[in-house]
Amino acid sequence: MLKGIPKILSPELLMVLCEMGHSDRLVISDGNFPAESMGKDAIVIRCDGHGVPELLDAILQVFPLDTYVEKPVNLMEVMPGDDVETPIWDTYKEIIAKHDSRGADCVGNIERFAFYDEAKTAYAIIATGESALYANVMLQKGVVTD
Template sequence: MLKGIPTIISPELLKTLMEMGHGDTIVLADGNFPAASCARRLVRADGHGVTALLDAILELFPLDTYVAEPVGLMQVVPGDPTVPTIWDEYRAVIARHEGEGAGIEMIERFEFYERAKRAYAVVATGETATYANVILTKGVIK
């Protein structure tokens, strides 16, 4: 164990975050996401929700300030009546760590899958909320 590392961050996830460089992306995937078939590197975080992982990761990981939207969310499929309330939780966590200025992009479902395939890693969680997938772009420690 180490001081200052949130206990929800596994050794494998910590290693992955450390390996990532500026501009690399990581996907926090809900339990319905096809994580294993999309991931170049798959990190398991079963039993954990995305909001808690997002909060812990942003304690260690700066978002990219050189792009307009360093956070991407999978947009609701047209015609689906779902209203993802978890997005409000994400916005609150992001604002707490990065301020109100961090841009959030809404990404069409199949484009989200394509970006996930190019991401440095995909973290498969136990999140049960729908449309709870998020892509983070790593920034620079200043």
């Protein structure tokens, strides 16, 4: 643990967030996402037992979103015919609005299998224990200017 840094960020996660550069992508996946198989070429970080919102909030305190693209945040679209609700998306948008002035405007959606393809080329995937469905979120890192 360190002064002033959210303690949910493990030493390894802190290192990975720090070594990422402009345009690298990070997936915070829900508990049912096949994080290990999607992440064979990525760094997979286990955060079992944690929900996505607390991690998203902690990460955005140190991790800027890309301002060179319109949608640096992407969610996995609900499959046609699957009538699941996704109230957690509103939670995500509120958290993002705390850290980025664009708020919900910088959040996009990607079809399920396209999301998988993107995830396979991400720099890192965080495996959480989030029990909400369709709760995966992908972040694209921006430029650190300070």
